[in-house]
Amino acid sequence: MSDEQLAIHGGKPVRNAYLPYGKQVLDEDDIQSVVQVLKSDYLTTGPVIQQFEQDMANLTGAKYAVAFSNGTAALHAACFAAGISEDDEVITTPMTFAASANCVLYQGGKPVFVDIHPDTYNINSMSIKEKITKHTKAIIPVHFTGQPADMDEIMKIARENQLIVIEDAAHALGAMYKNQKIGSIGDMTMFSFHPVKHITTGEGGIITTNQEDFYKKLIQFRTHGITREPNIMRENHGPWYYEMQFLGYNYRITDIQVALGVSQLKKLETFIQKRKQLVELYMEELKNMDEIELPKQLPYVESSWHLFVLKLQLSKLTVGRKEIFEALQKENIGVNVHYLPVYLHPYYQTLGFTKGICPIAEKSYEEFLTLPLFPGMDEGDVMDVVRGLKKVIKYYRK
Ligand SMILES: *Cc1c(COP(=O)(O)O)cnc(C)c1O
Numbered sequence: 567m568s569d570e571q572l573a574i575h576g577g578k579p580v581r582n583a584y585l586p587y588g589k590q591v592l593d594e595d596d597i598q599s600v601v602q603v604l605k606s607d608y609l610t611t612g613p614v615i616q617q618f619e620q621d622m623a624n625l626t627g628a629k630y631a632v633a634f635s636n637g638t639a640a641l642h643a644a645c646f647a648a649g650i651s652e653d654d655e656v657i658t659t660p661m662t663f664a665a666s667a668n669c670v671l672y673q674g675g676k677p678v679f680v681d682i683h684p685d686t687y688n689i690n691s692m693s694i695k696e697k698i699t700k701h702t703k704a705i706i707p708v709h710f711t712g713q714p715a716d717m718d719e720i721m722k723i724a725r726e727n728q729l730i731v732i733e734d735a736a737h738a739l740g741a742m743y744k745n746q747k748i749g750s751i752g753d754m755t756m757f758s759f760h761p762v763k764h765i766t767t768g769e770g771g772i773i774t775t776n777q778e779d780f781y782k783k784l785i786q787f788r789t790h791g792i793t794r795e796p797n798i799m800r801e802n803h804g805p806w807y808y809e810m811q812f813l814g815y816n817y818r819i820t821d822i823q824v825a826l827g828v829s830q831l832k833k834l835e836t837f838i839q840k841r842k843q844l845v846e847l848y849m850e851e852l853k854n855m856d857e858i859e860l861p862k863q864l865p866y867v868e869s870s871w872h873l874f875v876l877k878l879q880l881s882k883l884t885v886g887r888k889e890i891f892e893a894l895q896k897e898n899i900g901v902n903v904h905y906l907p908v909y910l911h912p913y914y915q916t917l918g919f920t921k922g923i924c925p926i927a928e929k930s931y932e933e934f935l936t937l938p939l940f941p942g943m944d945e946g947d948v949m950d951v952v953r954g955l956k957k958v959i960k961y962y963r964k
Contacts, residue, residue, distance in 0.1 A: 573896045573957075579898045579954075580899070580953050580954040580957060581898035584898045585898060585899055587762075587901060587938045588762035588902075589762070589940050589942055590761040590762075591940065591942040596826055598829075599826060599828060600829075602825065603822050604822065609822055610822075612821040614821040614825050614828060615824050618633055618824040618827045618828050619632065621828060621831050622749075622757070625749070625831065625834070626748065627750040628755070629775070629776045629777075630774065630775050630778070631772050632775075632788060633770065633824060633827075634772065634773070634818075635771070635817050636769045637757065637758025638668065639815070640758075640771035640817075641666065641669035641756050642672045642673070642815075642817070643784050643817060644754045644756060644773050644784070645669045645673045645732070646787050646814075647779075647780045648703065648704050648732060650670060650673040650674075651673055651674055651675065654676070654701060654702075654703040654704075655675065655678045655702045655703065656670040656677055656678065657679075657680055657689075657694055657697055657698070657702060657706070658670070658679060658680070658705070658707070658734075659680060659927070660679040660907035660909055660927045661905055661930065661931075662708040663736070663908075666708050666908070667679075667706075667908045670706070675703070677908070679907075679908070679923055679927075680694055681925065681927055686713055686716075687930060688709065688714075689720075690926075691715070691716040691723070692719075695723060702729060703729065703730065704729055704731065705724055706732045706733070707720055707752075709734070709735050709741060711872055711874070711875050711904075712737045712870035712871050712873070713741070713861075713869040714738060714741050714748055714867045717744075720752075730754075731751075731752035731754075732752060732753065732756065733749075734756055735748050736756065736757060736758035736872075737763070737872035738757075738869075738870050738872070739763065739764040739834065740834050742867060742868035743866075748870075749774040750776060753780065754773050754777075755773065755775070757771065759771060759772075759827055765837065766826065766827075766830060767823040767827040768823050770819050770823050770824070786812070787812075787814040788815070788816075788817045788818055789816065790813075791810050791814030792808050792810045792814065794807075794808045836941070837941040838871070841939060841940075841941055842871060843945075844871075844874075844939060844943055844945070844948050845871050845874060847949075848937065851948070851952040852955070855959065856882060857879050857883060858877065858878055858935075858959070860876055874938075875904060875934055875936050876937065877933040877934060878890060878934075879933075882963065882964055885962045887933060890958055890962060891903070891935065893958040893961070893962070894954055897957070898954075899938065899950070899954045899955075900938050901935055901936060903936060905931070910928070937951055
């Protein structure tokens, strides 16, 4: 048996240590930032929350930012603030994590899936109009892998039809659309701080917005629907008094978590530069492989490169994606797949969504493979992945 076939048959893999597809990068400054809060008076609802929100507003160019316990809670709050309720339809993409559509269901609304563009894998803005009905209330575009969706066209359609735009920018912190940072284009924008995302707070999320009315609703929704603002309370019995005016949740984040966020945010630009360098190396090393299709980059956007997703040309291989995936795992390369189209999840099937709604997303799902990408990797790690991929592809090539 040749050396090249060894791991595929259970022998020596190209890497000794397992390389995950994504992982946080923390340093001593991050740890000290958290320790400082632990020694302070406020573990939650303290001054670090406002500091983090201000930092995020400054970064994105938005007027306001409201932090939440996680990105999904932030999306839920945005759907509430947008007024989404029973019988409302919300247009989104199926090529995303389930949370982008679940947030609509939380409010009793109905997600409507529009197929993806074959080149960018983002929602195909040309197909949005045909899905608009008198019940349509909002559009939730997702900046898949960090490459911004077609925001000019999406905003134009939204304005013409009085729709609210909530951007799911969980992949796109620091990304640019036509020289504008993601976070101040749509009516509200959500970022997530889960450990695989660009920066982390353990769990955490935020909504950025330029609109004061959304901002006020988000703040109140985060704390049970409670307010202490004298000018909007129905009554005022004294200094202890507060009112719960609608059904909100406890979606607060702690100062402990955002202390990590404040410190991590200082390193965002370095993290993104590192991601870009790693991607350039992948692109260079993989450009001549006929069996894969590399991600396409639009000239007028700057991806923040959350994920490196390539497509396998299955017609040129003797096996399916599953076998390629398993062979790479045996090489200790933590490949992944993003995503099963949301409406193919069993729960969505029980809601009546059927196979075939978005054929491009469904076909892409069969071919997608996510390679490891995070700022803690070095060029040697990328070369390990490249060697592993070439070895496996060579073995299974037609
Ligand atoms: C991570 C993610 C979310 C949810 O964020 P959480 O902080 O994990 O709740 C939503 N949408 C997309 C596209 C994501 O990747």
